[in-house]
Amino acid sequence: MMNSSPAGPGPAAPAATATAAPAVRVEGLTVVRGGRTVLHGLDLEVARGSITGLLGPSGCGKSTLLRAIVGVQRTAGGRVEVLGEPAGGAGLRHRVGYVTQAPSVYGDLSVIENLDYFAAVLGAPRTDPARVIAQVGLAGHERDTADRLSGGQRARVSLAAALLGTPELLVLDEPTVGLDPVLRQDLWRLFRSLADQGATLLVSSHVMDEATRCDRLLLMREGRLLADDTPAELLRSTGTADIDSAFLDLVESTR
Amino acid sequence: MNLTRTLATARRVLAQLRHDPRTVALLLVVPCVLLVLLKYMFDAQPGTFDRIGPELLGVFPLMVMFLVTSVAMLRERTSGTLERLLTMPIGKLDLLLGYAIAFGVVALVQAALASALTIGVLGLDLAGPTWAVFAVAVADGLLGMALGLLVSAFASTEFQAVQFLPAVLLPQLLLCGLFGPREDMATVLRWISDVLPLSYAVDAMSRLTTTTGVAGRTVLDLAVVGACAFAALALGAATLRRRTP
Numbered sequence: 001m002m003n004s005s006p007a008g009p010g011p012a013a014p015a016a017t018a019t020a021a022p023a024v025r026v027e028g029l030t031v032v033r034g035g036r037t038v039l040h041g042l043d044l045e046v047a048r049g050s051i052t053g054l055l056g057p058s059g060c061g062k063s064t065l066l067r068a069i070v071g072v073q074r075t076a077g078g079r080v081e082v083l084g085e086p087a088g089g090a091g092l093r094h095r096v097g098y099v100t101q102a103p104s105v106y107g108d109l110s111v112i113e114n115l116d117y118f119a120a121v122l123g124a125p126r127t128d129p130a131r132v133i134a135q136v137g138l139a140g141h142e143r144d145t146a147d148r149l150s151g152g153q154r155a156r157v158s159l160a161a162a163l164l165g166t167p168e169l170l171v172l173d174e175p176t177v178g179l180d181p182v183l184r185q186d187l188w189r190l191f192r193s194l195a196d197q198g199a200t201l202l203v204s205s206h207v208m209d210e211a212t213r214c215d216r217l218l219l220m221r222e223g224r225l226l227a228d229d230t231p232a233e234l235l236r237s238t239g240t241a242d243i244d245s246a247f248l249d250l251v252e253s254t255r
Numbered sequence: 256m257n258l259t260r261t262l263a264t265a266r267r268v269l270a271q272l273r274h275d276p277r278t279v280a281l282l283l284v285v286p287c288v289l290l291v292l293l294k295y296m297f298d299a300q301p302g303t304f305d306r307i308g309p310e311l312l313g314v315f316p317l318m319v320m321f322l323v324t325s326v327a328m329l330r331e332r333t334s335g336t337l338e339r340l341l342t343m344p345i346g347k348l349d350l351l352l353g354y355a356i357a358f359g360v361v362a363l364v365q366a367a368l369a370s371a372l373t374i375g376v377l378g379l380d381l382a383g384p385t386w387a388v389f390a391v392a393v394a395d396g397l398l399g400m401a402l403g404l405l406v407s408a409f410a411s412t413e414f415q416a417v418q419f420l421p422a423v424l425l426p427q428l429l430l431c432g433l434f435g436p437r438e439d440m441a442t443v444l445r446w447i448s449d450v451l452p453l454s455y456a457v458d459a460m461s462r463l464t465t466t467t468g469v470a471g472r473t474v475l476d477l478a479v480v481g482a483c484a485f486a487a488l489a490l491g492a493a494t495l496r497r498r499t500p
């Protein structure tokens with residue numbers, strides 16, 4: 001199944017309506033976890049071919065929202081539509097790549113064994129594991145056991161697994177946490193090149209300085225959306241110099 | 256069902272076992288050591304060993320497989336790899352069958368070693384054919400594996416998973432006829448023992464020790480054990496949820 005190879009600047013979309021529709025459409029999403037309402041009727045859209053940053057303090061519901069988008073979160077109301085299908089639908093399972101917040105790889109297997117397995121499950125091309133290892137800068141570590149890698153290296157194996165099969169939508173839960181500035185820079189360049197090739201990226205982070213690298217930002221607080229805008233417009237409307245201050249300003253004004 | 260994904264999963268589980276030689280050694284050696292122990296426990300009464308040896312030849316591998324598979328599946332859940340897999344195009348039954356094939360290979364080797372030891376080295380005196388004893392031992396290992404995969408769906412920590420051994424297997428062990436004829440039990444217990452799969456596993460073995468050839472009842476018992484193993488796998492797949500709270 002090599003139907004999802006990266007297309008050029010003018011990708012041959014399956015249907016005209018599909019290109020016009022957003023990659024993700026969330027309407028009135030409510031999630032209850034452990035007896036508490038964690039997401040309160042969220043509405044949002046993520047445009048195709050863009051990088052959207054999901055920012056907000058710890059515990060505000062970023063991971064929960066991402067889990068709902070990939071279809072592993074039980075929801076209490078609302079609709080989540082991904083690439084024109086209900087989230088988690090069988091047809092989406094080789095079109096969406098997902099990186100969980102904690103690296104999800106087999107610690108007792110080597111890097112290449114991990115990626116070979118996930119590639120087989122996805123039906124991705126046999127050359128894909130080598131490609132994604134190079135993309136995340138882990139060349140030379142193929143035979144290392146995942147448990148014996150550093151935390152940042154293990155996180156990159158987890159990211160590499162999500163890049164297998166060239167998914168149309170990448171949902172990344174804090175993919176750059178614990179990485180040094182050089183590596184973060186490299187990964188953001190990778191994200192940009194993937195978006196340029198037509199992929200849609202939804203990236204959560206609580207490192208606010210990563211926000212300026214996104215095309216669009218979703219600012220969240222306590223399960224509600226504070227803002228949905230471009231970084232520049234956000235700075236302009238709040239009259240602040242950085243996203244941190246913009247966030248604080250928004251929190252103040254909604255109090 | 257998708258054979259490629261099932262086999263890829265089986266290969267991956269076997270690779271994980273290869274990276275953990277101590278677990279493999281324990282899986283293969285522990286039942287054998289226990290059987291040697293049993294033999295010399297009844298040193299002065301070889302008849303006793305001939306009677307209960309085959310029954311325990313089925314029970315020991317079953318317990319070991321149960322423990323290992325329940326913990327293996329639980330690790331898949333706690334490591335987050337299960338969540339990743341469930342966003343990928345793999346069927347829930349494909350995943351469990353992959354595990355079943357990998358641990359089925361282990362069960363096969365385990366049963367071969369344990370039967371060769373008991374019959375070849377320890378000189379167990381059997382009325383029925385050797386291959387039938389081997390077949391029942393394999394089926395018992397598969398049943399233990401399938402039950403282990405099933406209960407791991409209900410455990411959220413490794414402590415809970417380990418507790419399922421006494422909770423699920425020990426009652427079966429008490430009621431399976433190992434400690435006394437099932438006919439002598441209270442009627443209600445007798446009924447319960449009639450629906451527990453381990454009773455059929457032990458019945459099959461005990462019939463092989465006393466009758467020559469393979470009785471129709473033995474084949475039936477074997478079929479019941481196999482069907483229970485498959486039912487446990489299917490139930491395990493049905494209880495696996497793509498969406499979690």
Ligand SMILES: Nc1ncnc2c1ncn2[C@@H]1O[C@H](COP(=O)(O)OP(=O)(O)OP(=O)(O)O)[C@@H](O)[C@H]1O
Pocket residue numbers: 033034038056057058059060061062063064065101206500
């Ligand atoms: N498994 C769970 N069971 C019950 N409640 C949970 C569970 N996981 C998270 N929660 C609750 O849901 C809320 C949102 O959690 P979530 O993981 O989405 O936050 P987050 O924004 O991703 O935080 P962080 O930046 O720390 O990763 C939290 O208040 C948390 O207590």
Ligand SMILES: [Mg+2]
Pocket residue numbers: 062063064101173
């Ligand atoms: Mg999170």
